[in-house]
Amino acid sequence: MYNPTRDDAHEIETLLDQLTDTAEARPPTSPAEARAAAFVNGRLRRASMGVSTYELRSQPRPGGAYAILGALGLLAAASAFLLPLPALLLALLLLLALLYDALAAPLLPVGRRRVSQNIVGTRAIVGAGGLTPRRPRWRVLLVAPLDSPQRRRGLGALAGPARGAALLRIAAPALLASAALLRWLAPTPWLWWLPLAGAGALFALLLVADLLPLAPAPTDGGLAALATLVAAASRLGALERVELWAIAVGAAGSDPAGVGSLVRRFPFDRADTLVIALEQLAGGQLVYATREGGLAPRPAHPLLLRFAAAADAADPMVDAEPRALAVAGELAAPLRRLGFGAITVSAGSAPGAHTQAAAPPADPQLVERATRLVVGMVRRLESEP
Numbered sequence: 001m002y003n004p005t006r007d008d009a010h011e012i013e014t015l016l017d018q019l020t021d022t023a024e025a026r027p028p029t030s031p032a033e034a035r036a037a038a039f040v041n042g043r044l045r046r047a048s049m050g051v052s053t054y055e056l057r058s059q060p061r062p063g064g065a066y067a068i069l070g071a072l073g074l075l076a077a078a079s080a081f082l083l084p085l086p087a088l089l090l091a092l093l094l095l096l097a098l099l100y101d102a103l104a105a106p107l108l109p110v111g112r113r114r115v116s117q118n119i120v121g122t123r124a125i126v127g128a129g130g131l132t133p134r135r136p137r138w139r140v141l142l143v144a145p146l147d148s149p150q151r152r153r154g155l156g157a158l159a160g161p162a163r164g165a166a167l168l169r170i171a172a173p174a175l176l177a178s179a180a181l182l183r184w185l186a187p188t189p190w191l192w193w194l195p196l197a198g199a200g201a202l203f204a205l206l207l208v209a210d211l212l213p214l215a216p217a218p219t220d221g222g223l224a225a226l227a228t229l230v231a232a233a234s235r236l237g238a239l240e241r242v243e244l245w246a247i248a249v250g251a252a253g254s255d256p257a258g259v260g261s262l263v264r265r266f267p268f269d270r271a272d273t274l275v276i277a278l279e280q281l282a283g284g285q286l287v288y289a290t291r292e293g294g295l296a297p298r299p300a301h302p303l304l305l306r307f308a309a310a311a312d313a314a315d316p317m318v319d320a321e322p323r324a325l326a327v328a329g330e331l332a333a334p335l336r337r338l339g340f341g342a343i344t345v346s347a348g349s350a351p352g353a354h355t356q357a358a359a360p361p362a363d364p365q366l367v368e369r370a371t372r373l374v375v376g377m378v379r380r381l382e383s384e385p
Contacts, residue, residue: 023035028061028255059113116250122246142278156213253330293326311375
């Protein structure tokens with residue numbers, strides 16, 4: 001079924017080999033991540049893009065906030081015996097924080113920040129370099145993570161992005177609030193000790209889960225995402241109506257600061273800026289997300305969704321599947337919350353879940369299919385009336 005041209009196949013295989021040799025494992029803020037950044041910088045320059053690099057101060061490890069909330073929850077549970085009203089108020093504050101975390105935006109990581117970087121490649125539209133530059137019809141941000149994925153195992157998954165984990169986190173302060181209220185209004189022990197014990201156990205588990213070490217994901221889909229970023233930027237070439245930005249984001253898996261800094265540094269117009277986020281490309285089936293998120297899913301931009309379906313239908317080598325993802329992507333979700341239209345392209349399970357079985361570290365066929373999908377989408381934007 002898969003039959004790219006010989007030149008395309010050689011291009012992808014060479015690119016993956018060079019990326020693997022440069023920095024196969026790239027923990028956030030590590031020297032290996034910096035080597036990958038330098039490689040992507042050089043390849044985007046070779047693709048005739050203007051490239052800039054700027055420094056980030058990022059957390060090398062996600063989390064930290066849940067450990068603080070877990071400790072506060074244990075404190076409130078212990079004080080509920082003698083001070084039920086203060087315990088109730090603290091439980092309600094914790095509940096609001098965890099509802100915001102689940103429904104609005106994830107809590108920011110806590111801890112010492114280290115140096116990472118973003119690589120930003122740009123290609124102006126044809127004719128924009130003259131005396132009277134034209135305004136592009138669309139600006140497309142093609143983004144991929146510089147760092148390799150990490151995952152939470154076992155109990156650590158309670159501090160992860162899955163829907164079940166979010167519900168358990170919300171249940172802890174809800175149980176604590178009900179126990180403190182019952183303790184305040186009806187001092188009979190059998191009415192309040194059971195929810196109080198449940199809340200204390202959940203807060204203790206959350207505290208431990210957030211402090212457990214993370215492990216590298218069994219497959220490094222970030223390597224394939226970077227290869228797709230470079231290959232798509234190279235193949236698209238100069239466009240007349242679409243301004244292309246190819247962005248490799250540092251420490252994307254541990255800290256949303258790298259994505260958020262793009263908007264502060266480059267004040268993109270939300271009306272004509274669209275985001276194609278390349279998440280973990282590992283695990284088999286190529287996917288473009290119709291919506292993302294567990295408790296409050298957000299839809300993909302309708303125009304990008306329509307063009308993804310059209311590019312898939314027009315090229316049998318793409319073979320992509322529209323799918324709702326239970327976990328929001330690490331790159332598209334922060335930009336979507338800021339008002340930008342976005343779509344996520346990934347493979348296997350939901351971005352950030354990393355639950356798929358072991359597979360080759362980077363599949364040239366999957367990279368080729370993802371590249372064709374991205375190129376097809378952008379070319380349709382170029383010809384859109």
